[in-house]
Amino acid sequence: MDFFSAMNVSSSGMTAERTRMNLISSNIANANATRTPEGGPYKRKDPVFSAVPAEGSFASTLGQAGGRGVKKVEVALIQEDQTPPRMQYEPTHPDANAEGYVAYPNVNVVGEMADMISATRAYEANVTAAQAAKSMAMKALDLLR
Amino acid sequence: MALDGIFNTTINLLEKNLDLRVRNQNFISANLANAETPGYIPTNLSFEGELKTALKSRGGTEAAVTNPRHIPLKGQAGGIDGVRGTVIETPAGSLGRDGNGVELENEMGKLVENQILYNASVQIIAKQFETLKTAIKGGI
Numbered sequence: 001m002d003f004f005s006a007m008n009v010s011s012s013g014m015t016a017e018r019t020r021m022n023l024i025s026s027n028i029a030n031a032n033a034t035r036t037p038e039g040g041p042y043k044r045k046d047p048v049f050s051a052v053p054a055e056g057s058f059a060s061t062l063g064q065a066g067g068r069g070v071k072k073v074e075v076a077l078i079q080e081d082q083t084p085p086r087m088q089y090e091p092t093h094p095d096a097n098a099e100g101y102v103a104y105p106n107v108n109v110v111g112e113m114a115d116m117i118s119a120t121r122a123y124e125a126n127v128t129a130a131q132a133a134k135s136m137a138m139k140a141l142d143l144l145r
Numbered sequence: 146m147a148l149d150g151i152f153n154t155t156i157n158l159l160e161k162n163l164d165l166r167v168r169n170q171n172f173i174s175a176n177l178a179n180a181e182t183p184g185y186i187p188t189n190l191s192f193e194g195e196l197k198t199a200l201k202s203r204g205g206t207e208a209a210v211t212n213p214r215h216i217p218l219k220g221q222a223g224g225i226d227g228v229r230g231t232v233i234e235t236p237a238g239s240l241g242r243d244g245n246g247v248e249l250e251n252e253m254g255k256l257v258e259n260q261i262l263y264n265a266s267v268q269i270i271a272k273q274f275e276t277l278k279t280a281i282k283g284g285i
Contacts, residue, residue, distance in 0.1 A: 002167070002171070003170075006167075006170050009174040009178050010174045012178055017181075051185045054171075070175045071175050071179060072175065072178055072179075073179045118181075122177075125180060125253065126177055126178055129170075133170055136166075136263050140267060143267060143271055
């Protein structure tokens with residue numbers, strides 16, 4: 001029995017969802033940021049998740065040889081959304097171009113909100129799984145009483 | 146097992162059940178952790194049928210393993226102890242646009258089911274030990 005790989009996998013899920021949540025916060029906070037150190041408006045950022053084998057016992061490693069083992073999740077990379085910026089006519093803005101248009105970040109706040117709810121729910125699911133593993137381990141310990 | 150007389154098949158079976166449920170729990174956790182991973186297909190450990198067959202086959206003739214170096218007969222695979230379960234893929238009816246097959250509600254349902262069945266096994270084991278204790282104490 002290894003309860004710890006369940007814990008390990010659930011915590012990897014929580015870490016990944018938290019990273020996603022941080023990026024969503026960053027996207028919302030910068031929804032109107034027209035300047036960045038790299039120049040130009042802020043570009044929305046997205047995490048890319050990938051399933052990687054959870055390290056563990058020999059048996060589970062053996063199972064993974066066939067690609068059928070327990071997999072945890074990892075943030076493989078954080079990619080920038082390359083869709084064009086939102087152009088808004090604001091001639092008085094210091095960052096307006098020659099035609100009077102300002103390039104605002106390609107962030108859709110409503111979309112970010114939806115993503116945020118999805119990230120919250122996924123995080124909660126991982127917490128529930130970790131709690132279940134913990135309560136199972138405790139139940140087994142209770143046999144000793 | 147030398148104590149087969151006291152710790153009968155039930156304990157053996159429940160013990161194996163606990164072990165397999167924990168392993169299944171690992172798979173469900175992995176499915177939940179990968180609920181947003183593109184192209185991930187959820188997996189589960191299927192062992193109920195195997196366990197049932199192992200339990201049934203106990204009635205027939207068995208080649209006893211009296212030495213640790215004996216190899217169990219084919220199909221027998223050490224009876225209940227030999228049940229390992231098989232990893233099966235359980236994708237949702239329709240994959241998401243990113244090819245992810247995890248259905249959160251489905252996984253949560255399986256999580257709860259697995260947990261309840263695990264708890265039931267633990268409770269029955271505890272009860273068995275309690276009964277044994279009552280017998281040892283002579284009903285006091």
